[in-house]
Amino acid sequence: MKKLKYDVIVVGGRIGGSTASLFASKSDVDVLMIEKRQEIGSPVQCAEGVTYGAFETLEIEPSERYVRTRVKGAHIHAPDGRRISYEGGIAQGLIIDRKIFDKELAIESAKAGTDIMLKTSVKDLIIKDHKVCGVVAKHLGKTIEIHSDVVIGADGVESNMARYAGIEAYRDPKNIASCAQYELVGIDVDPEYLEFYFGSKIAPKGYLWIFPKGDGVANVGLGIRGTVDNAIDYLNRYVSKLDATPVELNIGGVPVSGPIEKTYTDGFLVVGDAAGQVDPITGGGIHTTISCARIAGEVAAESVKMEDSSAQFLKNYESKWRQDIGKTLDNSVKYRKMADKLNDKDMNALAEFIETQDIEAISKISVLKFVGKHPNLMKILTEIL
Numbered sequence: 001m002k003k004l005k006y007d008v009i010v011v012g013g014r015i016g017g018s019t020a021s022l023f024a025s026k027s028d029v030d031v032l033m034i035e036k037r038q039e040i041g042s043p044v045q046c047a048e049g050v051t052y053g054a055f056e057t058l059e060i061e062p063s064e065r066y067v068r069t070r071v072k073g074a075h076i077h078a079p080d081g082r083r084i085s086y087e088g089g090i091a092q093g094l095i096i097d098r099k100i101f102d103k104e105l106a107i108e109s110a111k112a113g114t115d116i117m118l119k120t121s122v123k124d125l126i127i128k129d130h131k132v133c134g135v136v137a138k139h140l141g142k143t144i145e146i147h148s149d150v151v152i153g154a155d156g157v158e159s160n161m162a163r164y165a166g167i168e169a170y171r172d173p174k175n176i177a178s179c180a181q182y183e184l185v186g187i188d189v190d191p192e193y194l195e196f197y198f199g200s201k202i203a204p205k206g207y208l209w210i211f212p213k214g215d216g217v218a219n220v221g222l223g224i225r226g227t228v229d230n231a232i233d234y235l236n237r238y239v240s241k242l243d244a245t246p247v248e249l250n251i252g253g254v255p256v257s258g259p260i261e262k263t264y265t266d267g268f269l270v271v272g273d274a275a276g277q278v279d280p281i282t283g284g285g286i287h288t289t290i291s292c293a294r295i296a297g298e299v300a301a302e303s304v305k306m307e308d309s310s311a312q313f314l315k316n317y318e319s320k321w322r323q324d325i326g327k328t329l330d331n332s333v334k335y336r337k338m339a340d341k342l343n344d345k346d347m348n349a350l351a352e353f354i355e356t357q358d359i360e361a362i363s364k365i366s367v368l369k370f371v372g373k374h375p376n377l378m379k380i381l382t383e384i385l
């Protein structure tokens, strides 16, 4: 029988929820994590690419139980078929099995002391005197009220918790990239490289990815925005050309207009996709969610110890995560808006320019000379400068 009062309640049991509850529990407060599904980590809504930095933040060594491949770079394909290869930086990392990883993270959190309720859906927040002080949840047909000093919303892109707490949440569909992905068997790809394909025919205002998982298995998916056809229609058109067999299909959304304006209020914090803490250019949200959720767990625990879960205290969470990744996300929003304006011709021209340059030694003069020959690129560059 679970207690009906905790120091911290975390709603959502995937990356954001498990990280926040892990670090809150490590700080010696009572934590309950609530997940509406019967199993943590399933269904997967992810291409499963993650940076080494995410594991450093978690202070966990990547385990061979969930690491499928290690990639050292990326091949980027322009609409005209031109290919640019890139090694290191954000293109370097791991392809993991998130079904296993997400559950292992929840196990780590449980070992640190977190109680976990599965198949329990949070239907509302308990709010008294304008302060969030618990949740109303439904478990196997029964409605229960569970009280806490702080609630952390880690309930993903379709978050209701932020809205219940009176915080502006992600609602506008044009700010959400719609994604579809198959896990395919029998696909011939370079096991050490990610593949990205760009172009209005393949993935308008987005891209198609192939992430190798080893042994001829890969995640092949795409994200798009502002189209009449669905993501799955674009994906099926691409996949029909391959002689490969799907063993899994995932559909999901990625918030791509940057973080929401405010991520805290009295007794409440919001993390991960629910807070828009995703890189708007790449759509990658694992490392950013982990960074922010760790801070949320630690600040929530500190607030319990200080007996102060006011918005004034919890604001520390927002200051810290913005200091950590705020600037990167703001720049990414700018670059995404710029990328939205590129047509296929611009992308081909950019690819040709990069292909013919020594990347390490590109000068401002050579960029200006190149842009001068392409009026649309010049217009875009002038707008962002």
Ligand SMILES: Cc1cc2nc3c(=O)[nH]c(=O)nc-3n(C[C@H](O)[C@H](O)[C@H](O)COP(=O)(O)OP(=O)(O)OC[C@H]3O[C@@H](n4cnc5c(N)ncnc54)[C@H](O)[C@@H]3O)c2cc1C
Binding pocket: 011, 012, 013, 014, 015, 016, 017, 034, 035, 036, 037, 041, 045, 046, 047, 048, 049, 050, 120, 121, 122, 123, 154, 155, 156, 157, 160, 179, 180, 181, 221, 250, 251, 252, 253, 254, 271, 272, 273, 274, 278, 283, 284, 285, 286, 287, 289
């Ligand atoms: C197709 C696709 C591919 C992607 N590929 C990558 C990639 O390769 N690399 C990368 O870094 N990022 C990728 N991302 C983004 C990444 O998956 C997310 O940013 C990350 O999973 C966000 O984690 P989260 O914990 O905030 O939210 P989620 O993973 O959405 O978890 C939210 C959890 O809350 C639970 N929940 C929701 N409502 C309630 C409720 N009322 N009560 C109880 N529980 C609730 C849900 O069941 C879910 O388990 C991808 C996203 C998509 C859609």
